[in-house]
Amino acid sequence: MRTQLALTALLASMPVLAQRHELGLTLGRFAVSNPTSQIRFAGGQALQANYAVRLLHTPTAALYLETHFLAGPLRQVASGQTTATRDVASLYLTPGVRVKFLPGNRWSPWAAGGGGYGLYEHSLLRLDGRPNQASRLAHRGAWMVGGGLDVRVWRLVSLRGEVRNFRAALPDFNVPGPRGAGNNLVAGGGFVLRFGESSE
Numbered sequence: 001m002r003t004q005l006a007l008t009a010l011l012a013s014m015p016v017l018a019q020r021h022e023l024g025l026t027l028g029r030f031a032v033s034n035p036t037s038q039i040r041f042a043g044g045q046a047l048q049a050n051y052a053v054r055l056l057h058t059p060t061a062a063l064y065l066e067t068h069f070l071a072g073p074l075r076q077v078a079s080g081q082t083t084a085t086r087d088v089a090s091l092y093l094t095p096g097v098r099v100k101f102l103p104g105n106r107w108s109p110w111a112a113g114g115g116g117y118g119l120y121e122h123s124l125l126r127l128d129g130r131p132n133q134a135s136r137l138a139h140r141g142a143w144m145v146g147g148g149l150d151v152r153v154w155r156l157v158s159l160r161g162e163v164r165n166f167r168a169a170l171p172d173f174n175v176p177g178p179r180g181a182g183n184n185l186v187a188g189g190g191f192v193l194r195f196g197e198s199s200e
Contacts, residue, residue: 019194024050028188035182044075082128118142142168
């Protein structure tokens with residue numbers, strides 16, 4: 001018991017040194033969208049992982065280089081045209097930068113942006129149950145912007161709430177109409193682990 005108390009007191013008295021690396025894991029959900037006049041894209045689950053390394057650090061702001069990964073297992077498609085793709089899975093990998101404000105405070109808002117790769121996997125069947133003529137996979141470029149708030153609950157652990165938008169060319173919905181780009185808005189929450197102690 002005394003050993004545990006002594007260890008707790010030692011940890012509490014240690015200075016909170018800056019951590020150079022962050023690993024964030026969040027669970028989110030896509031917002032419902034209408035990418036074309038003929039398509040309604042349902043919401044769906046989004047599994048996200050984020051790795052970041054700090055490049056610069058001041059009391060007012062810190063600059064991170066980050067890589068953000070999102071996997072969306074399934075989003076249902078609704079359309080009056082029964083030839084439309086029935087559902088679509090999504091994947092985005094978007095390296096970029098993040099600026100965290102007041103990094104030494106318990107509450108730290110941040111903003112991020114980047115660009116990279118998007119992948120859509122189309123269903124094998126159309127809405128009418130017939131084989132889907134669309135290609136199985138569609139590769140896209142993707143841009144990401146977002147923001148959120150980290151709340152430190154322990155010196156190495158924070159809770160995170162975030163909203164990110166992934167803009168990319170549309171999947172192949174297998175209906176006539178404009179192709180263009182669409183927004184994929186995701187809101188999520190989870191936690192962040194900090195490691196790689198430095199003396200800053």
